[in-house]
Amino acid sequence: MTTSRTVEEKNQEIATSYLRALEGGAVGAELEAFFHEDAVIHVLPNRIAPQGQLRDRATAVADAAKGKKLLRAQRYAVRSSIAKGDTVALEVEWTGTLAVGFGSLQEGHELRAHIAIFLELRDGRIVSQRNYDCYEPW
Template identity: 35%
Template sequence: MSHFDILAIAKQHLQAISEGKAGQELAPYYAPAILQIEYPNALNPNGGTSDFQTLIERSEKGKQIIVRQTYDIQKEYVAGNTVILEVIWKAVLSIPIGKTPPGEELKANFALFLEFENGQISNQRNYDCFVPF
């Protein structure tokens, strides 16, 4: 698979999430043995890891509280089987987060490292830096 193919898949994945897709609609992007690591951040101070099933479940839960979200890719890199994206994420939630009331926008600067096997994400690392909320 070429660099352009995995970059296109990574962008399609973020677009699908932006469009509100969740659960089984996102499953084709993930390898069955995917491991996603979220490093500690203001929203999730302990960080965490997710396998395939957990990612699917978390996306369904997220759909219940995220009114809308966007991923504005600032930079993109491909190294071997890895896509690295620098992204500005914005989301409007249906619940309060910190001092941010429902309906107000949250913002974060993300770095995503997506490793691919056979056209699917096999390993994902999130480095999320939230604007104070």
């Protein structure tokens, strides 16, 4: 007997696959495939982006390529995930290892952040992403 997955289960799977792709250094078409053509990514103000950031799909994909040059590695540890309909909320602990110096930090330094990510999906793709990134002191 085959059981079909719910919309929520499918969306959580997409969200997890998206984070694994980011972890693996996905750029270009591989990353773009996660986003709906109308995607809007909103990063709320934080230590790295004090004014916050608002990006469309193309800008988000371009920024990922830039980020790949800054980070040797990054990990997303999902602490909790809740889905309702087309919305997925994730509580994530992020660690990024610098590939180059950043401000007063040396290459190899590990940055850590506690992140809440809210994804809205349409047609199996991310149409909206809101990030609340809380970086640990450095």
